[in-house]
Amino acid sequence: MNQEAVIIEIRAGAGGEEAALFVADLFRMYSKYAISQGWRQKTLDSRPTSIGGFKEIIFELRNGNVWHQMQYEGGVHRVQRTPSTEKSGRIHTSTASVAVLPKPKETEIKIRPEDLKIDFYRASGPGGQYVNKRESAVRITHLPSGMAVTSQTERNQLQNKENAMSILQARLLAKQQTEQIEEISGKRKAQIGWAKRAEKIRTYNFPQDRLTDHRIKKSWHDLEKIMSGRLDKVIKKLHPVRD
Numbered sequence: 001m002n003q004e005a006v007i008i009e010i011r012a013g014a015g016g017e018e019a020a021l022f023v024a025d026l027f028r029m030y031s032k033y034a035i036s037q038g039w040r041q042k043t044l045d046s047r048p049t050s051i052g053g054f055k056e057i058i059f060e061l062r063n064g065n066v067w068h069q070m071q072y073e074g075g076v077h078r079v080q081r082t083p084s085t086e087k088s089g090r091i092h093t094s095t096a097s098v099a100v101l102p103k104p105k106e107t108e109i110k111i112r113p114e115d116l117k118i119d120f121y122r123a124s125g126p127g128g129q130y131v132n133k134r135e136s137a138v139r140i141t142h143l144p145s146g147m148a149v150t151s152q153t154e155r156n157q158l159q160n161k162e163n164a165m166s167i168l169q170a171r172l173l174a175k176q177q178t179e180q181i182e183e184i185s186g187k188r189k190a191q192i193g194w195a196k197r198a199e200k201i202r203t204y205n206f207p208q209d210r211l212t213d214h215r216i217k218k219s220w221h222d223l224e225k226i227m228s229g230r231l232d233k234v235i236k237k238l239h240p241v242r243d
Contacts, residue, residue, distance in 0.1 A: 005062035005103035006070055007044065007170040012055050013076065015094025020053030022079045022204075023096045025227060027057050030073075032229025039064045044163040045151040058167055060103065067102055072215075072238045074100040075201030082207070091207055095200075101170040109169045109176075117141040118161070123152035140164045147171060213238070 010026050012019035034041050040063045047055040061070065078095050086092065123137040137152035138160040149171065151163035203212045204223060211226050211234065212219040218237060220226065226234065 004066070004105075005060055006066050007058065007060050007101045007103050007167060008070070008073070009058045009099040009101070009167075010054070010056065011097050012053070013095035013097055015079075015092065017049060017051060017053060018079075018083045018092055019094040019096055020049045020055055021051070021083075022077075022094050023054040023057060024052060025079075026077060026096055026098065027054065027059070029227050029229055029231065030061075030070075031059075033231045034061050036229055036232075037064055037066075037069070039066055042163075043153050044167055045149075045153055060166065062103070067100075068239075069235055070100050072201075072235070073098050075199045077202050077204065078200055079204045080206065081204075099174075101174045103166065104169045104173040109173050111142070111165075111169065111172070115143050117143060120157055136160060138164045140168055142168055142172065145172065145175070147175075 008030065010023045012023050015022070031041060039061045042060045042062075044058045044060055046057040049055060076095050076097050078093060080091055080093050082089055082091050117140070119139045119141075120135040121137050121139065122135050136155055136157050137150065138157060139148060139150045140161070141148045147168065149164045149167040151160040151167065153163065154160045201213065201215055203214070204227070205212065206223060209221050209223050210219050211221075211223055213234065216237065220234060
């Protein structure tokens with residue numbers, strides 16, 4: 001399955017503000033990796049926090065063999081480190097969930113206009129501050145499934161609507177594929193677990209300078225370099241197991 005583009009969703013899990021900062025770290029890691037691969041990146045939606053983290057960020061990667069390389073990043077990522085706000089030096093554990101969704105081609109997902117409810121509202125920043133006074137943010141609800149998506153990253157309604165539609169189409173395709181697999185097999189096949197957000201796949205242990213992927217029971221050191229986008233050795237090690 002060679003997709004030209006994927007949509008990646010990263011959400012803060014357990015850990016409060018530290019989890020939101022970890023989301024920002026993962027986003028930077030994937031962004032720098034994308035640059036090294038010559039991919040193009042576009043942010044579709046984000047929920048920033050007041051200290052530089054994200055409650056959630058959704059972005060698109062394209063122009064390359066993106067799905068092949070990113071497909072196994074989905075799941076729960078765990079970080080163990082001492083937050084900069086922790087005066088006693090205690091190590092905290094926080095989590096973030098990553099979902100990697102293939103972006104549908106135009107023929108794969110057809111959405112009827114009458115199945116959509118579209119609302120516009122003012123985009124807001126951290127602390128509820130208004131980014132602008134116009135109602136440029138968009139919320140699209142797909143009535144048959146009840147699925148709702150938003151986008152507020154751009155300054156105009158049309159661009160945010162396009163971003164929200166991209167997210168909706170990718171989520172509907174993922175839902176459709178999951179239902180097809182469950183219908184054929186009667187239960188989820190083992191490899192589908194690799195994309196489940198509830199499954200812990202990786203730990204980033206800063207005190208021990210170690211990244212561990214729990215699926216293949218392998219660890220790497222030099223965590224700072226990995227977090228700066230040097231993911232090749234990790235991603236390549238995952239593929240022989242499944243490809």
